[in-house]
Amino acid sequence: MKTNSDSPVFFFIDFSANAAQAATVAAGLAARSGRPPVLIHVADEFNGCSGNPESLQYLVQKAEERLQRECERLKASGATIETKVLTGQVAERAIMEFAHERPAALLVVSSVSKTAFNRWTVGS
Numbered sequence: 001m002k003t004n005s006d007s008p009v010f011f012f013i014d015f016s017a018n019a020a021q022a023a024t025v026a027a028g029l030a031a032r033s034g035r036p037p038v039l040i041h042v043a044d045e046f047n048g049c050s051g052n053p054e055s056l057q058y059l060v061q062k063a064e065e066r067l068q069r070e071c072e073r074l075k076a077s078g079a080t081i082e083t084k085v086l087t088g089q090v091a092e093r094a095i096m097e098f099a100h101e102r103p104a105a106l107l108v109v110s111s112v113s114k115t116a117f118n119r120w121t122v123g124s
Contacts, residue, residue, distance in 0.1 A: 006035075006036070007105035008036040008037065008038045008104050009026055009104060009105055009108065010040055010099065010107050011023050011026035011030075011039055011040065011108040012110075013041050014042075021110065023039060026108035028077050029108075030079050031079040037081045038084055039070060039074070039082070040083070040086060040095075041063045041066070041067055042091040043056065043059045043087045056087060060087065063085045064083065064085055067083040
């Protein structure tokens with residue numbers, strides 16, 4: 001059974017400037033708390049590839065590459081960061097299911113200012 005100190009810090013990134021700032025803070029929190037950090041991106045199948053397996057594979061590959069670049073940037077936190085690309089029709093559901101399967105000590109997400117219409121889209 002996992003002890004509480006083994007619970008990771010999940011930080012979700014959509015590769016926006018706000019998410020990068022949140023990731024910097026999350027990596028620092030994970031390092032200071034001694035908890036394993038996990039940097040996560042959701043390859044949103046609904047918006048990203050419309051059910052095409054080749055498009056999804058490409059989307060996941062590109063996301064993995066970007067996560068690795070982000071990990072390089074975050075090395076200054078002193079933590080070794082695990083990365084994970086989730087997939088799903090709806091990003092919020094993918095995040096919820098992952099967090100349910102693998103409980104975390106802390107979930108870090110960021111938000112950007114959006115117009116009234118965009119508030120109803122992924123990431124709002």
